[in-house]
Amino acid sequence: MRRSLGIAALMVTCVFVSRGALGEEVSGPEKGAKLEPLKVHPVAGDDAGKVIDIVERREDKATIYVIVQADLFTRPIGRFLKELDTKINNDVPDTEIVAVWLTDDVEKSKEYLPRAQMSIQLVRTNWTVFDGDKSGPPEWGINGDAHVTVVAAKKGVALKSVGYVSINETVVADVVKMLAE
Numbered sequence: 703m704r705r706s707l708g709i710a711a712l713m714v715t716c717v718f719v720s721r722g723a724l725g726e727e728v729s730g731p732e733k734g735a736k737l738e739p740l741k742v743h744p745v746a747g748d749d750a751g752k753v754i755d756i757v758e759r760r761e762d763k764a765t766i767y768v769i770v771q772a773d774l775f776t777r778p779i780g781r782f783l784k785e786l787d788t789k790i791n792n793d794v795p796d797t798e799i800v801a802v803w804l805t806d807d808v809e810k811s812k813e814y815l816p817r818a819q820m821s822i823q824l825v826r827t828n829w830t831v832f833d834g835d836k837s838g839p840p841e842w843g844i845n846g847d848a849h850v851t852v853v854a855a856k857k858g859v860a861l862k863s864v865g866y867v868s869i870n871e872t873v874v875a876d877v878v879k880m881l882a883e
Contacts, residue, residue: 729845729865730853737858738841742802742830745815753833756800757858764797764881766790767853769838772805774849778870780822785871787824789878797881799827806836854880
């Protein structure tokens with residue numbers, strides 16, 4: 703009996719540890735919060751070379767903000783962005799993705815992101831660099847431990863925010879569901 707209880711406790715612990723491996727963190731604006739301005743440098747398109755408030759630009763449109771700690775960008779994050787872009791392009795045509803790089807070196811990131819775009823070839827994702835401190839806009843509540851923070855928004859209001867210490871394409875369906883919350 704004790705052995706069975708010990709095995710059951712070990713199995714429960716393994717489940718919690720494996721779920722924790724995704725590394726979800728509290729990060730980003732709270733559900734229902736009006737999004738504060740987010741000044742970014744778009745690296746492509748009509749706004750390249752300018753500083754814009756991307757929240758104002760997106761207005762009432764459905765948007766998924768993917769806020770990336772630039773120095774922690776990995777291939778799994780690239781796969782996540784590619785799969786999310788494909789899913790949004792195919793299944794949620796009224797939604798855009800805004801990838802926001804948080805970095806200490808804005809100029810270096812502005813040079814790097816067009817090369818990343820050439821490699822990953824995203825269709826519905828706007829590549830941008832945050833115009834400010836690497837920790838992101840204080841009003842957005844970005845958790846520095848999260849490698850990526852995803853914020854789903856409609857009409858300038860946060861629907862849901864999640865920070866990930868580890869992320870890949872397996873969470874795309876969950877991220878898309880955030881738009882319905």
